[in-house]
Every structure is written in structure tokens, then in C-alpha cells.
Amino acid sequence: MKTLYSAFDVTEDDGFGARLLIDLGALAENWRVMRRLSAPARCSAVVKADGYGLGMEPVIRTLYDAGCRDFFVATAHEGEIVRKFAAESRIFVMNCLLPGIEPLCRSADLIPVLASMEHVAIWTQSCIVNGDHPCALQIDTGMNRLGITVKEAHILAGDVTRPAGFSPVLIMSHLVCGDDPDHTLNDRQLEHFTQISKAFAGVEASLSNSAGILLGEEFRFDLTRPGIALYGGQASTVKGNVTMPVVTALAHIVTIRTAAAGETVSYGAAGMLHRDSRLAVCSVGYADGYLRAVSGAGTTLRGSNTKGARGYVLGHNVPVVGRVTMDLTIFDVTDIPADLLKPGDSIELFGHNVPLDDVAAAADTIGYELLTSLGSRYRRHYTHSSTG
Numbered sequence: 001m002k003t004l005y006s007a008f009d010v011t012e013d014d015g016f017g018a019r020l021l022i023d024l025g026a027l028a029e030n031w032r033v034m035r036r037l038s039a040p041a042r043c044s045a046v047v048k049a050d051g052y053g054l055g056m057e058p059v060i061r062t063l064y065d066a067g068c069r070d071f072f073v074a075t076a077h078e079g080e081i082v083r084k085f086a087a088e089s090r091i092f093v094m095n096c097l098l099p100g101i102e103p104l105c106r107s108a109d110l111i112p113v114l115a116s117m118e119h120v121a122i123w124t125q126s127c128i129v130n131g132d133h134p135c136a137l138q139i140d141t142g143m144n145r146l147g148i149t150v151k152e153a154h155i156l157a158g159d160v161t162r163p164a165g166f167s168p169v170l171i172m173s174h175l176v177c178g179d180d181p182d183h184t185l186n187d188r189q190l191e192h193f194t195q196i197s198k199a200f201a202g203v204e205a206s207l208s209n210s211a212g213i214l215l216g217e218e219f220r221f222d223l224t225r226p227g228i229a230l231y232g233g234q235a236s237t238v239k240g241n242v243t244m245p246v247v248t249a250l251a252h253i254v255t256i257r258t259a260a261a262g263e264t265v266s267y268g269a270a271g272m273l274h275r276d277s278r279l280a281v282c283s284v285g286y287a288d289g290y291l292r293a294v295s296g297a298g299t300t301l302r303g304s305n306t307k308g309a310r311g312y313v314l315g316h317n318v319p320v321v322g323r324v325t326m327d328l329t330i331f332d333v334t335d336i337p338a339d340l341l342k343p344g345d346s347i348e349l350f351g352h353n354v355p356l357d358d359v360a361a362a363a364d365t366i367g368y369e370l371l372t373s374l375g376s377r378y379r380r381h382y383t384h385s386s387t388g
């Protein structure tokens with residue numbers, strides 16, 4: 001019997017303990033899904049944090065080939081990398097710590113998203129001295145993180161003394177509770193942002209991340225900014241997944257051992273065996289971003305009652321037993337006939353059979369954190385499903 005990912009089973013050790021299968025065809029298809037859901041607004045892609053951990057170059061190339069021409073990154077350095085693979089595109093840098101970043105914005109043709117009145121003043125001065133260069137403007141409609149206030153936005157919009165150097169190509173804001181369609185803050189933010197977009201008539205407006213796109217047409221404005229949905233994560237706590245998994249994480253079995261009922265497993269003796277068990281010791285650990293908090297039942301999970309994650313192999317869900325350690329995690333494979341599983345076989349940590357967000361939930365976190373924590377120790381296989 002072959003396991004689902006037997007093509008990636010290890011018969012000869014290649015020096016890697018775990019692998020990521022990154023389906024670029026699914027990524028492209030997910031972008032097209034978000035583009036359809038965003039229409040008639042244009043659809044960008046948020047590719048910060050190394051494309052949510054998937055790898056900047058393949059992610060950008062794939063999205064660019066799919067037709068994406070607007071990218072959002074966190075830092076200007078990330079923007080410089082995007083520029084290499086997305087020549088004809090607008091690249092917005094959301095966290096510019098002006099001053100000092102202006103030369104890089106100009107040389108790599110990046111659009112800084114100004115996030116305070118201080119930024120506006122510095123940028124305006126730079127444009128007076130060095131000539132016009134496009135910028136964007138963030139307005140804080142409730143997050144209390146980045147952006148000028150709603151009041152400042154209205155004053156700025158009506159300020160006829162505004163120097164010619166200040167002419168944003170985009171205004172944007174960010175939703176606080178977009179993943180919860182019933183939250184009253186959504187409508188309040190929408191109302192503020194709608195007013196501001198009217199005050200900045202003729203300037204493109206952008207409000208919605210992945211979750212916001214699902215809230216409805218009125219949230220989409222001119223440009224949407226999906227991130228997590230592109231990478232197969234769950235955007236809305238209510239609406240479930242609208243896109244397909246992109247990343248499959250696999251660890252291979254290093255050894256299979258038996259242990260008797262009553263014995264304990266891993267550090268802290270936190271995993272108690274209630275039956276004679278067969279245990280698959282797998283080459284992945286918290287150093288790979290398989291978070292220690294996903295540890296199986298019996299482990300103290302920072303005060304929460306989560307029961308721990310499960311892996312998947314040969315049609316079986318195999319629970320994590322005991323604590324996840326730095327490099328190794330132990331799965332209970334007692335229910336799988338002994339002759340079907342051997343060292344080198346792959347166990348899916350998350351992917352098509354174990355939702356990313358289930359593993360995240362076991363660790364009391366979100367898919368975003370799991371993806372961006374994956375680390376550098378995986379062997380990455382980029383694949384193209386037929387959907388591409």
C-alpha cells in the first residue's frame with residue numbers, strides 16, 4: 001500500500017528531515033478566485049514575510065504570471081526583492097520608517113504607504129527637493145496601529161495649501177475584525193473610510209484584506225489586498241475556506257518504536273500511554289515551526305485546553321504524543337497495521353488532509369503564524385497542480 005505522499009518518502013537520506021510541497025498552481029488559482037470575488041475592484045497580493053513563508057521569488061513569479069500587478073510588502077527591503085521579479089507592477093511598502101527610506105523607494109520604484117502626519121511632512125519635503133514620486137496614505141479607522149487619524153485625513157483632503165509634492169495614488173485602511181462578519185466595527189470602519197474616500201475623490205481606495213473581501217461588495221472599493229487566502233489559510237472564522245491548500249508539510253519517520261501502557265513519552269513525561277502503542281518518531285520539531293504548543297493531550301498548553309495536533313498517514317489521523325521537541329515529534333501510529341509503515345515514510349503535518357488552521361488552533365494560534373514560522377530547515381519542493 002502506498003501512502004499519499006509516497007513520492008516524497010525517503011528511501012535514501014538526503015539530509016533533510018522535513019519537506020514542504022508548495023503548489024504554485026493552487027496559489028495562482030487562489031489569486032484568480034480572490035480576483036473574481038474582488039471584481040470590479042482590482043486585486044493585489046500581499047506578499048510580506050517572504051510570501052507568508054512560501055518563498056518570495058516563486059510566489060512573485062507565479063502571481064505575476066497570473067496577472068497580478070499590485071503587490072504589498074511590509075518593508076522596503078522586501079519591496080526591492082519583489083521588484084526583481086515583478087518589473088511592471090506597483091509595489092506598496094506598508095511599514096516605511098521615514099526618514100531615510102526615500103532614496104530606496106526611488107531607486108527600486110517603491111510606493112511608500114505614509115502612516116503618520118510626520119511621514120506626510122517628510123515625504124512632501126523629499127518631493128519638493130528631489131521631485132515627485134508616488135506615495136500612498138494609510139488612514140487608521142480603528143486599529144490604532146498605522147495611519148493618520150480620520151480627523152487628520154479630512155483636514156488633509158481639504159487642505160488647499162497641500163504642496164504639489166503630496167499627491168497619493170492610493171488611500172488605504174485596515175479592518176480590525178474582518179474575520180468576524182457580525183462585528184459592529186466593520187460597519188463603523190466602512191462608514192469612516194467611505195467618507196474619507198469621498199474627500200479624496202479621484203484617488204484609488206483600498207480597505208479589504210482577505211476577510212474583508214468576503215464581507216461584501218461595499219468593502220471592496222478600487223483595490224483589494226488579500227494575503228492569507230492566497231496561501232490557502234482561512235480568512236473568515238464564519239465562512240470557512242474559500243481557497244485551496246497551497247502548502248503541504250511532511251515529516252518523515254526516523255524510527256518506529258513500541259512502548260507499553262503506563263509509560264510516558266517525551267520531555268516532562270507529559271504524554272501518558274493508555275495502551276500498548278506503536279510510536280512514529282518524526283523529523284520535525286518546534287525549530288521548524290511545528291510549534292511546541294501543538295503538543296498532544298496531557299501537555300500543559302499555556303493554560304489552554306487544546307488537545308494537540310494530529311498528523312495524517314495512510315488514511316489515519318495520527319495524534320501527536322507528548323511534547324514536540326526541537327527536532328523531533330512523536331505520533332501515535334498504533335492503529336495502522338505494523339507492516340504498512342516504515343522509517344522514511346512521510347506523515348502529513350498539514351495540507352489536504354489536516355487543515356493548516358486546525359494545527360494552528362491546536363497551538364492556540366492562527367494559520368498566519370504557522371506559515372510564517374516554518375523556518376529554513378525544510379526541503380522545499382515547488383509543484384504545479386493541473387489547476388494552474
Ligand SMILES: *Cc1c(COP(=O)(O)O)cnc(C)c1O
Nearest residue numbers: 046174209210211225226227228
Ligand atoms: C497583512 C495585511 C493584509 C493581508 O491580510 P490577510 O488577512 O492576510 O488577507 C492586508 N492589509 C494590511 C494592511 C496588512 O497588514
